[in-house]
Amino acid sequence: MKNRIFLLFVLFLSIGLFLAACGGATEDNNAGTEGNGDNASENEEASSDYQVAMVTDEGGVDDKSFNQSAWEGIQGWGEELGLSKGEGFDYAQSDEKADYMPNITRFVRDEYDLVFGVGFKLKEDLQSAAEQFPDTNFALVDEVIDAPNAVSILFKEHEGSFLVGVAAAMKTKTNNVGFVGGIDSPLIKKFESGFIAGVKSVNPDIEVDVQYAESFTDSAKGKLIATNMYDSGVDVIYHAAGGTGNGVFNQAKDIKQNDSDREIWVIGVDRDQHDEGQIGEHNVTLTSMVKRVDVAVQDVINRGINGEFPEGEQIEYGIEENGISVATTNEEAMTEEIISAVEDWQEKILNGEVEVPQTMDELEAFVDSL
Amino acid sequence: MISNNKMFGILVPIISVLLGLIAGAIIMLGSGHNPIRGYVALWNGAFGDGYTLGETIRRTTPLILTGLAVAFAFKTGLFNIGAEGQVIIGWLAAVWVGLVIDAPMIIHLPLSVLAGAIAGGLWGFLPGILKAKLGVHEVIVTIMMNYIALFTTNEIIRSVLTDGKTTTESIPQTASLASAWLQGLTLYSRVHYGILIALFAAFLMWFIIERTTYGYELKAVGFNQHASNYSGMNVSKNIILSMVIAGAFAGLAGAMEGLGTYGSISVMSGFTNLGFDGIAVALLGSNHAFGIVIAALLFGALKEGAGEMPTTAGVPTELVDIIIALIIFFVASSYMIRWAILRFKKEEK
Numbered sequence: 001m002k003n004r005i006f007l008l009f010v011l012f013l014s015i016g017l018f019l020a021a022c023g024g025a026t027e028d029n030n031a032g033t034e035g036n037g038d039n040a041s042e043n044e045e046a047s048s049d050y051q052v053a054m055v056t057d058e059g060g061v062d063d064k065s066f067n068q069s070a071w072e073g074i075q076g077w078g079e080e081l082g083l084s085k086g087e088g089f090d091y092a093q094s095d096e097k098a099d100y101m102p103n104i105t106r107f108v109r110d111e112y113d114l115v116f117g118v119g120f121k122l123k124e125d126l127q128s129a130a131e132q133f134p135d136t137n138f139a140l141v142d143e144v145i146d147a148p149n150a151v152s153i154l155f156k157e158h159e160g161s162f163l164v165g166v167a168a169a170m171k172t173k174t175n176n177v178g179f180v181g182g183i184d185s186p187l188i189k190k191f192e193s194g195f196i197a198g199v200k201s202v203n204p205d206i207e208v209d210v211q212y213a214e215s216f217t218d219s220a221k222g223k224l225i226a227t228n229m230y231d232s233g234v235d236v237i238y239h240a241a242g243g244t245g246n247g248v249f250n251q252a253k254d255i256k257q258n259d260s261d262r263e264i265w266v267i268g269v270d271r272d273q274h275d276e277g278q279i280g281e282h283n284v285t286l287t288s289m290v291k292r293v294d295v296a297v298q299d300v301i302n303r304g305i306n307g308e309f310p311e312g313e314q315i316e317y318g319i320e321e322n323g324i325s326v327a328t329t330n331e332e333a334m335t336e337e338i339i340s341a342v343e344d345w346q347e348k349i350l351n352g353e354v355e356v357p358q359t360m361d362e363l364e365a366f367v368d369s370l
Numbered sequence: 371m372i373s374n375n376k377m378f379g380i381l382v383p384i385i386s387v388l389l390g391l392i393a394g395a396i397i398m399l400g401s402g403h404n405p406i407r408g409y410v411a412l413w414n415g416a417f418g419d420g421y422t423l424g425e426t427i428r429r430t431t432p433l434i435l436t437g438l439a440v441a442f443a444f445k446t447g448l449f450n451i452g453a454e455g456q457v458i459i460g461w462l463a464a465v466w467v468g469l470v471i472d473a474p475m476i477i478h479l480p481l482s483v484l485a486g487a488i489a490g491g492l493w494g495f496l497p498g499i500l501k502a503k504l505g506v507h508e509v510i511v512t513i514m515m516n517y518i519a520l521f522t523t524n525e526i527i528r529s530v531l532t533d534g535k536t537t538t539e540s541i542p543q544t545a546s547l548a549s550a551w552l553q554g555l556t557l558y559s560r561v562h563y564g565i566l567i568a569l570f571a572a573f574l575m576w577f578i579i580e581r582t583t584y585g586y587e588l589k590a591v592g593f594n595q596h597a598s599n600y601s602g603m604n605v606s607k608n609i610i611l612s613m614v615i616a617g618a619f620a621g622l623a624g625a626m627e628g629l630g631t632y633g634s635i636s637v638m639s640g641f642t643n644l645g646f647d648g649i650a651v652a653l654l655g656s657n658h659a660f661g662i663v664i665a666a667l668l669f670g671a672l673k674e675g676a677g678e679m680p681t682t683a684g685v686p687t688e689l690v691d692i693i694i695a696l697i698i699f700f701v702a703s704s705y706m707i708r709w710a711i712l713r714f715k716k717e718e719k
Contacts, residue, residue, distance in 0.1 A: 058639065060687075086684060092677065093687040096643060097636070101560060102425050102677050109421070110681065124537060124634065132558050183639055184528060185536040214524060215639040 050114070050305050052077070052089045053107040054297075055100060057119035059216055060093050065242040065270040066293045070118045070141060073294030077301050100125040108133045114304050116141065116297060120187050126150070137309050139300050141293060142187055148312045153296045156318035157187075158194030159349050160289040161238070162356045163326045164267045165198020166345050167287050168236040169206055170338045171265060178209045178234040180225050180248055182216040182241035186359070191240035191269070191289075193363035194356050200367050201345070201354075209234055213244040222247025230255055230264055236286060238267040245269060246276065253279040265333065274329040287334055288327040296323055319346060378708070379656045386654070386704045387668065390697030397693060398685060407683040408693075415678025416671035422678075424552070424559025428631055430670030432457070434568040435623035436648025437666050438575050439616045441657040443494075443508075445579055446612035447592035452497060452512025453620040454645025455519030456490040458638070460621025462523045463489030465538060465628040465635045466531065468545035475544040482545045483567065483625050490621015491614045493519060498613030502606030508613070516641065524637045537636040547630035562630030569663065571619055576659035578615070588612050620645060654701045672697065 052074055056067045071091055078089040085091075090112075092103035100122050107115045108129065115136060117126040120143040130138045130147035138150040145152050168177045179195055181188040196208050209229055213221045222244035229237055230251065237252070239245035245268070252266045256279050266277055268288030277285030296317050303309055317323020326342055328334050348354040357363040395405035416426045436453045443450035464486035471478060497511035531538045547562040579585040590598045591608045599605050623644055628635055651669055655661030672694050679685040685693075700707075 086681070090681060092681065095691070097638075098429065098631075098673075099677060102422075102674060105421065106677060106681060120536070121636070124632070124636075183536065183637055184524075184534075185637065186534060189534070214521065217639065 050088075050301075051110075051112040052114045052116070052301055052304075053110075053112040054091045054116035054118055055103045055107070055122065056091060056093050057100075057121045057216070058094060058096065059119070059242045061091050063216075063243050064246065064273065064276060066141065066291060067118050067242075069271050069291070069293040070116060070297050073297035074116070074301070076294065077298050097121070101129070104129045108136050113137060114139065114301060114309075116300075117145075118142075118293075120185065137304060137311075139297075141296070144314060146312075150312065151300060151310045152314040153293075153300065154314055154316045155291050155293075155296070155323055156316060156356075157240075157289070157291060157324070158190045158197075158356045158358045159318055160291065160324040160326065161191045161194030161240070162198035162201075162349065162354075163342050163346055164238055164287055164289045165195040165200075166202055166342050167326065167334070167338050168195070168238060168265075168267060169199040169202035170341055171286055171333070172206060172236050173263060174233045174235045175203070175206045176209065176232070176234045177206060178211070178226075178229040178237040180222060180229075180237060180239040180241050180245065181210070181212040182244055183214060184212045188212075188240050189360060190358050191238075193358060193360055193366075195238050197357050197363055197366050198345070200370060202341070204367070204370050213241055215244055216242035218244050219247035219250065223251045226251035235263060236265045236267065238269070238289070240269045240289075242270075245273075249273070249276045249284070252284040253277070256282050256284050268327070272327040272329055274327065277330070283330050283333070285330055285333075287330065290325045290327050292317065292323050292325070319350060378711075379658070379661070382704045382708050382711070383654050383656065383661070383665070383701065385707050386701045387697065389707070390700035393696045393700065394693035397689065397696065401689060403683065403685050403689070408679055408685050411678045411681075411683040411685070412672070412675035414675070414682070416675030418678075419557065420555065421557040421559045422674060424556030424561035426667075426670050426674045427565055428559065428561045428670075429674050430666045431562075431564045431568045431630070432623035432626045432644050433647055433651050433666035433669050434663055435571055435619050435626065436644050437651030437655055437662040438571055438648075438659065439490075439494075439620035439623070439645075440648045440652035441655065441659075441662055442575055442579075442619060443612055443616040444652060444657050445585075445592050446588045446608060447595070448498075448501070448609065448612060448616075449509050450494070450512060450613065450616045450620075451509050451649070452493065452515045452617070452645070453623075453648045454641050454643075455512070455516035456493040456617045456620030457624040457627070457642055457644045458516075458519040458523050459493045460486035460490035460624030461628040461635055462526065462624070463621070464625035465541060468541035468629060469531065469538060471545075472542075473544065478542075478544040479547070479629070482541075482629055483547075483622065486621045486625025486628065487618040488621070490624060491618035493621070494613040494615075494617020495610065498610040498617075501613070502609040516645070520638060520641065523635070527635060527637050531635075538634045540633045541629065545629060546633055547626070548633065560631050562626075564626035564630040567622065568626065571622060572659040572663050575619070579659075584611070620648070623648075650698050650702060653704070 054070055059067045061067050061071045074089050083089055094100050094103055115138050117140045123143040126138055126140050127145050130150040134149050139153055141153045179192055199206050199208055211225045226248040237248055239248045249266055252264050265286035266284050267286050270291045272288045272290050274285050277283045357366040398405040398408050417423055439453045440450050464482045467485040468482045497508045500506040500511050501508045547564050549563055552561050587603050587608050591605055595605050651665045655665035676690045676694055679690045680687050
C-alpha cells in the first residue's frame with residue numbers, strides 16, 4: 001500500500017518536472033516576442049489610433065464568402081495605413097452561437113472603436129452589446145440593428161440575384177435551373193425571390209428547383225443537393241449558401257472532369273467565385289452575384305474615422321452604390337448576348353421600370369403580372 | 371483497496387489534463403508560439419475578471435447537466451448519445467412555454483423549466499422503450515433522434531413560433547432565469563441562476579444513485595442485466611426510467627440556454643455540441659456527480675478561455691482548436707493512462 005502511494009507520488013513529480021522543463025525552454029522566446037510587441041505598438045501609435053475589429057459567424061474568416069469579403073475589406077483598409085493584424089485591426093472567429101457575445105465583449109474591453117458583426121445570426125447578441133456599451137460603435141452586416149451607436153449594413157441582394165437569374169435563364173439549355181439556399185430565412189428568401197423573378201422575366205416556362213441545406217457550413221450537403229439537381233436535368237445552379245456552396249462547386253467540377261462536354265454551370269455568391277470553378281481548362285463558374293461587403297465595410301470605417309459615423313442608420317448598398325455587381329470574369333461563358341441582356345435589365349432596375357421582389361409574396365405578385 | 375480505487379479515480383483525470391496541456395504546449399512551441407503566454411491568455415480568458423468568470427460559469431451550467439445526462443444512462447449500461455437532441459427539444463419546450471403562457475413568475479418560471487425537463491425526458495423515453503421492449507440499440511436510435519429534434523425544432527421555430535423568421539421573440543421576464551444582480555456582479559456577463567439548478571441536479575443524481583433503492587436497481591441492471599432479472603428486478607422498467615431521467619437532465623440543459631442565456635431560440639444550422647461535449651464531461655468526471663461538476667467547469671473554462679488566445683497571445687484560432695482537442699483527446703484516453711499506471715505498478719511488485 002505504502003509502496004503504491006509512493007509510486008503515484010513519483011509519477012506526479014516526474015510530470016511536474018516535465019512541465020517545468022517545458023516552461024524553462026520557453027523563457028528566451030518570451031523575451032523575444034515581448035520585444036517585438038513593443039516595436040509594433042510604437043508603430044501603431046504613430047499611424048492611427050482608430051481600431052477596428054470584426055466577429056465572424058460560424059462560417060469563419062476563410063469561408064470564401066461574405067465573412068472573408070468583410071475581412072478583406074478591413075485588411076485592405078488596415079494595410080493602407082500600415083497596420084497589421086492584432087495592431088489596429090483584428091478578427092475573432094466564432095465556432096458556435098455561444099461564442100458571439102464573448103468575442104464581441106472582448107473587443108469592446110480591448111477598446112476597439114468599431115466592432116463589426118458579420119451575418120444575420122449575430123443580430124441579437126450585437127443588439128444587446130450595443131445597448132450595454134454605448135461608447136463603442138457597432139456595425140451589423142445583413143440585418144437591422146436598432147441602437148444609436150450602431151449602423152446596419154444591408155445589401156440589395158434581390159437586385160443582384162435578379163440579374164444573375166437573367167444570366168441563368170439565357171444560359172440554360174434544359175430550361176431547368178436550380179437554387180441552393182443556406183438557412184431558410186428572410187435574408188436568403190431575398191436571394192431566392194430575386195433570382196426566380198430574374199429567370200421568369202426572361203422565360204416564364206423555365207422551371208426553378210429550390211432546395212435549402214439548413215446550413216451555411218455543410219459542404220457535403222451542398223454536394224448532395226447539387227448531385228440530385230444536375231441528375232434531374234438542371235444545368236445552372238445559383239447558390240446562396242456560404243460554405244455549403246463549396247459542395248455545389250465540387251460536384252459541378254466532378255461532373256465536368258468526367259464528361260467535359262456536358263454544359264453545367266454554377267453561379268457564385270458574395271465574392272467573385274471564378275477561382276472556385278476552375279477545373280483543368282474549363283471553368284464551371286458562369287458568373288457571381290458579387291456583394292461588395294468589403295466596399296461597405298471600408299465605407300463605414302472611413303466615415304467612422306472622420307467622425308461621421310452614421311449613427312443608428314440603415315445603409316443599403318445596391319448597384320448604384322457599387323455594393324452589388326455581376327461578375328463577368330468567365331468571358332467564354334458570359335457571351336456578349338448575355339452581358340448585354342444583363343445590362344438592359346440593370347438599366348430597367350436602376351430607372352425604376354422593374355421593381356424586384358424581396359419576399360415570396362412579392363414574387364408571386366411579380367410572376368402573376370408577367 | 372477502496373481508498374486506492376478512489377485515489378485512482380481522482381489521479382487519472384488529473385494526469386490526463388496535464389498530459390493534454392503538455393501536448394498543447396509542445397504544439398505551440400513547434401509552431402513558434404509561446405506556450406506560457408498562450409496558457410496565461412487561456413487562464414485570463416476564463417477567470418481573468420468578473421466578466422469572463424461569469425461567462426465561464428454560464429458555459430459550465432449546461433455542460434454539467436448534459437454530463438449528468440450521459441453519466442446517468444451509463445450507470446445503467448446505456449450510451450446516451452442523444453443528449454444533443456434532448457437539449458434541443460428541452461430548449462424548444464422551455465422557450466415555447468415561456469412565450470405562450472402568461473403567469474406570475476412563481477408559476478411561470480418553474481413551469482418553463484419543468485417543460486424543458488419533461489420534453490427532454492420524453493426524447494429519452496422513446497429510445498428507452500425501444501431498447502427495453504424490442505432490444506433496438508439505443509446508440510442508433512438516439513443518434514437518429516438528434517436529427518429529428520434538430521430539424522423539427524427548426525421547422526417549428528419558422529412556421530409555428532414565428533412567421534418565417536429565424537429567431538423567436540424574447541421570453542418575458544417572468545420566465546427568465548437571468549438575474550440583473552448576478553449580471554451586475556460580473557460586469558454584465560450572461561451568468562444566470564441556472565447554475566444553482568445544475569448543481570442541485572448533480573446532487574440529485576448522486577442521491578438517486580447512491581442513496582435510494584431505485585439507484586441501486588439502476589446500477590445493478592448496468593452491472594448485469596441477467597443477474598438483476600434473476601433477482602427479481604424489472605429490467606425494462608429500469609432501462610426506461612434511466613433514459614427518461616437522463617433525458618430530463620439534458621432537457622434541463624436546453625432550458626438553461628433558452629431561459630437563462632439567450633431568452634429565445636434560433637434556427638440552428640448544426641448541433642449545439644452541448645450533448646456531445648457532455649459525453650466527454652461524463653468520461654472525464656468518471657460518471658460521478660461531483661467529478662462531472664469539476665469536469666464541466668474545465669470544459670467551460672477551456673472553451674471560454676480559448677477565445678482569448680488569438681487576440682492576446684497571437685495563437686491562431688485553428689491552433690487553439692487543436693490544443694483544446696488534444697486536451698480532450700488525452701482526457702478521453704484516460705483508459706490508456708489507467709492501464710499504464712496499473713502496468714507500472716505490477717512490475718514494481
